[in-house]
Amino acid sequence: MELLQLQYFQTVARLQHMTKAAEELHIGQPSLSKTIARLEEDLGVPLFDRQGRQIRLNQFGKVFLHRVERALMELEAGKRELINLSGLDRGVISLAVSITSVLPNLLGSFLTQYPNVRFQQFLGSTVSMKHQLEQGEVDFCISSTPIQSPDIEWEPLFTEEIFLIVSTEHPLASREEIHLKEVAHEPFISMNPRYGLRDLTDEFCRQAGFTPHIAFEGDEQTVLRELVKEGLGVAFTPALTLGSAPSGRIKRLRIVEPTCQRTIGLARVKNRYLSKAAQLFHSFTIEYFSKLTQSWQHS
Numbered sequence: 001m002e003l004l005q006l007q008y009f010q011t012v013a014r015l016q017h018m019t020k021a022a023e024e025l026h027i028g029q030p031s032l033s034k035t036i037a038r039l040e041e042d043l044g045v046p047l048f049d050r051q052g053r054q055i056r057l058n059q060f061g062k063v064f065l066h067r068v069e070r071a072l073m074e075l076e077a078g079k080r081e082l083i084n085l086s087g088l089d090r091g092v093i094s095l096a097v098s099i100t101s102v103l104p105n106l107l108g109s110f111l112t113q114y115p116n117v118r119f120q121q122f123l124g125s126t127v128s129m130k131h132q133l134e135q136g137e138v139d140f141c142i143s144s145t146p147i148q149s150p151d152i153e154w155e156p157l158f159t160e161e162i163f164l165i166v167s168t169e170h171p172l173a174s175r176e177e178i179h180l181k182e183v184a185h186e187p188f189i190s191m192n193p194r195y196g197l198r199d200l201t202d203e204f205c206r207q208a209g210f211t212p213h214i215a216f217e218g219d220e221q222t223v224l225r226e227l228v229k230e231g232l233g234v235a236f237t238p239a240l241t242l243g244s245a246p247s248g249r250i251k252r253l254r255i256v257e258p259t260c261q262r263t264i265g266l267a268r269v270k271n272r273y274l275s276k277a278a279q280l281f282h283s284f285t286i287e288y289f290s291k292l293t294q295s296w297q298h299s
Contacts, residue, residue, distance in 0.1 A: 003075075005039045006068050008032060009047065013057050013065045016048075073136045077273040091117040091277045094138040096129040098196055101221075101241040102142060102264060110284050117277045125194035133269055139278045140268050140285075144238075145196030147267040154267045157289040160239045162201070162260040164253045167231040177254040180208035187215035187233035189224045200262055201236040207258040225250060238262060264289075 012021040012032070022029040040046050047061035057065065091114075097103065100123060107119060122129075122138060129141040133152060141147055146154045164183065166172050172182070184205075190212070191198040198217075205212045215233045218224055221241050228235050229249040242252060266285055268274070274282065 001039065001042050005035055005042075006072060008035050009039055010065065010068055010072065012036060012048075012055070013061060016055055016057060018053075018055060069135075073272075076136055080275055081273045092120060092275070093117060093140070093278050093281050094120040094122070095140050095142065096122040096124055096132050096138045097142045098124065098126060098129060099142065099144055099238075099241070099264065101238070106285065106288060109288060110281060113284075114277070114280060117281070126196050127194065129267075133267060136269075136272070139274060140266055140282070142264065142266055143196055144262045144264055145199065146265060151269055151271075152267055153270050154265045155286065156263050156265045157285065158293045159261050159263045162204075162236050162238050162255070162262055163242060164234055164255055165225065165228050165237045165242070165250050166234050166253060167228055168249050168251050169231055170234070170251065172253060173251040175253060177256050179257045180204060180255050180260070181210065181257075183234055184208065184210035185213070188212040189216045189218075189227045189233040189235040190214050191221075191224070192217045192219055195219075197236070197238070197262065201260075204236070204255075204258055204260050236260070 008021070008025060011025055012018060015021045015024065018033060018036075019029055022032045025032065036047070043060075043064070045060045046058060047064060048055040049058045103121070111117065120138075122132065124132070126143055126145045126147060129138070129143060130147050130149065130152070132138045133141050133147065134149065142157075143154075148154070164178065164180070172178060190201065193199070202212065216224070216227055221237065224235050225237070227233060237252075266282070268282065
């Protein structure tokens with residue numbers, strides 16, 4: 001059994017299509033098919049069910065894939081550890097986030113102290129970030145929804161208030177605070193369902209006794225705010241996001257009932273080796289938000 005066979009098997013298992021796997025691996029399909037056949041011969045069991053050109057991972061393949069992914073992940077971690085031990089730390093941190101508003105000040109402060117470190121940042125949903133973390137594609141995830149798995153540790157960083165924003169022309173713009181049930185019949189401008197913030201705000205509405213009428217869904221908070229400015233609906237906005245953006249033609253309303261807050265956290269895979277740069281970033285991030293929270297409490 002060779003490492004290349006395992007890597008080829010992992011790709012075929014993911015795509016469950018021999019031609020597509022061959023194209024991704026930049027090898028000929030006959031060569032890939034022979035490699036998989038030799039692997040099955042070595043193992044003594046078939047890993048795929050085949051019907052014509054269709055292939056599907058079978059029960060043997062699913063069990064073996066789980067072990068292969070763990071083995072390849074360990075090999076990658078060993079490679080990164082050796083790079084550090086030999087003094088060849090590349091100083092690259094990969095980071096997936098579902099909210100970008102926390103990044104500018106955090107990364108700016110970190111890079112001031114460690115200017116040689118480079119970041120790779122990905123924006124995605126909670127589901128996609130969990131997949132990236134489990135597959136070793138990123139070192140950390142920052143999310144507003146706990147990323148749950150026996151192998152993942154999610155550490156709360158800070159809790160922030162979530163406000164309702166309306167156009168300055170809206171009848172509620174003269175108010176400072178509201179009960180959420182007062183906007184039960186308003187059109188809502190919301191994040192798409194795959195984002196943690198949407199799940200959270202839908203739950204706030206359920207607590208207030210209604211299901212929100214969603215007039216528009218999007219991925220960018222800046223776009224949602226522009227639609228609110230035009231009077232096309234109302235929207236939930238976290239305090240940190242609102243504080244980092246111009247507020248012209250928008251009125252912020254505090255929600256008295258129910259309590260509307262979210263907790264931002266940092267996720268990483270337990271016991272996975274982290275580069276020196278990633279270890280520094282982890283401890284820096286925990287301390288950074290601890291100090292920030294203390295400053296909020298005293299302001």
